[in-house]
Amino acid sequence: MSGEGHGERVPGQIKIVQEAGLGYTLTVKREDLFKAALGLKEAGFDMFMFVSGVDYPDTIKLRYRLYSTKRKNKLNIFLKTEVPKSDPVVDSLTPIWPSANWHERETYDLFGVKFRGHPDMRRIFMPDDFVGHPLRKDYKDDHMLVKEEFIQGTVIKGYGEDNSK
Amino acid sequence: MGQEMSKIEEAKNLTQNQILEELEEQLRVEEIEEQPDAIKTEEMVINFGPQHPSAHGVFRALFHVNGEIVTKIEPMIGYLHRCFEKIAENRTYAQFVPFTDRMDYVSSMHNNWAYVMTVEKLAGIQVPERAEYIRVIVGELQRIASHLLFLSTAGLEAGAVSPLQYYFDERERILNLFEKVCGARLTYNYIKIGGVRADLPDGWLEEALSFVNRLKKTIVDYDKLLLGNYIFKKRMKGAGKISAEIALAQGLTGPPLRSTGVAYDVRKSDPYSVYPRFDFEVAVRFQGDNYDRVVIRSEEIKQSLRIIEQAIEQIPDGRILPMSLPKDIKPPVGEAFGHIESSRGDLGYFIVSDGSLKPYRLKIQGPSFANLQGFPAMAEGSYFADVVLTLGTLDPVFGEVDR
């Protein structure tokens, strides 16, 4: 599969690795994401299932899941890439698969990753005037009550000394 | 006199449906051609609010309407966003199982199963055989219960009020069975990491078998009541049509995709648990309209009954939890993805673990979210009354859309 037209489109080393929990995965740099996705579409992957962000201290990793209803083997593939937090921009895949629309809006809403070329980049779950990106690890606001210790007793932040509100 | 007698006999031979079809033929009115520029019309924007008797939950949409035809639909979601993914980062793996019930609340066993399957993949836990068979029986019963609810609301959307009473009667029997096994009617928390929470009580399998035998006969009658009805067919056929290419491009899964001819069912394409041992078929239709989406779910009920029968026959005795189940589940560092075929489509969980007791990131792939994205493509250009029907046949559950 790695020889089907990929080598000409994507510069550099690309190799499809089989991991234990995920199956087949392909890791690319963020500049090569669009070309790799185009190559995968031609190889028969016609369904875009989801994109998910994972928040790390300096980077946000993105995981795309693609599925094929036409191929005979290797039906499921994960595309992995990484985006630095100082400049969280990556190419949008909506020109290739229209179903990437709402998934990329969700990743923008919850993580703050902007997708270049997306037709409608705005929030989807939170109201439009919301400030912040909730699923980042360093997100805090007044409304959340964080449950701190849950194994040895319970200490609840935001409560008074006598456990009154 | 002789002529009248033969006419009466002829009329008695025709069934009700044929009489109505004949009358329609004779009463058909020629369509009037519209004169261009005769009356000036404007488009109107109607708000289909988040609280609505037939919105299937909290869904808001703006319809741009020109006369009776809907030209543009702008859906807005997020009114039930309950932050499951953030909550998951602060709970242990076992503590999160009751939360998964509340996502797709009409078929909770499937949610439990998908999450538990992914954690078992990540942590390398083997599930005993009896537990796998119990999961299959309970999962298929849940699929039947969810489809019975869908069929009654599909009837309500089209104006048929009586099927609800019959289908809910059958659904109450399934909920009785579930109550005997785990004590709850809607959110079960029954499938546990490693197996199931409690073994089946005595006499449960016989009761399930008698329910299956009863439903096999009654579903045929109920189908004639709802799906064979002339008005229902007229309203549903031809409305909300979508082709296979557009369906794949929009990312639909589950019964809406199978109604366009693409046979993607996770139970056959990527088998999990003990499904390879059963003999069943995947229901596929080819027109892609509302009627096909309703008929497919009725077919799936019949296939589920087949699977339950075979599973009840084959179920072995044994343990329901593995011998070496750790007290605190600490999977190794890594990522895993597991998916099942729920009653709405391809339900998947993506979990990233950092070696501690709590997951680092948990992402839920909900089929209703993907199906709802294809709703404008299906319903634009049709009459206003058909748009609500199309939304109904997609069967969205907003706990899963908004997570």
Next chain:
Amino acid sequence: MGIAKEQQLGNGILLTKAGDLINWSRKNSLWWLGFGLACCAIDTIMMVNAPRFDLDRFGIMPRGTPRQSDLMLVAGTVTKKMAPMVKQLYEQMPEPKYVIALGSCAINGGPFYYDSYTVVRGVDQIIPVDVYVPGCPPRPEAVIHGIEMLKKKIMARGKID
């Protein structure tokens, strides 16, 4: 006092207070507006009106619009995005109106009490509630018990309002 007078006047005459009569008629025909938001909506609103736990025999009927209903059943989690709609629909209902909060999420936020940035902890932070029915989700029998408590509360109102 009342019984002796009624026996004097003959069959078919009942002596009572106007307030009692009006309250009796109100409690026996509650028309509800279903505010079903989440999981509780399936078990407490849909299944309670289904054949087994029939609510229609108490005179309780669904109405799709707040302008014609006097009972609001709030079932499910209220989020910050949805809260203005709850308030708006409550204000559109004509007096006298009653609110039943069904399920843990409507009482105090339920399982989403901690670690959630959008859930409103209880619907009584937005509108006044008459009866609370606990459970996650509550059984249909519990919902019927809650409605019985509401009927007692209606009868206990002393004056005509």
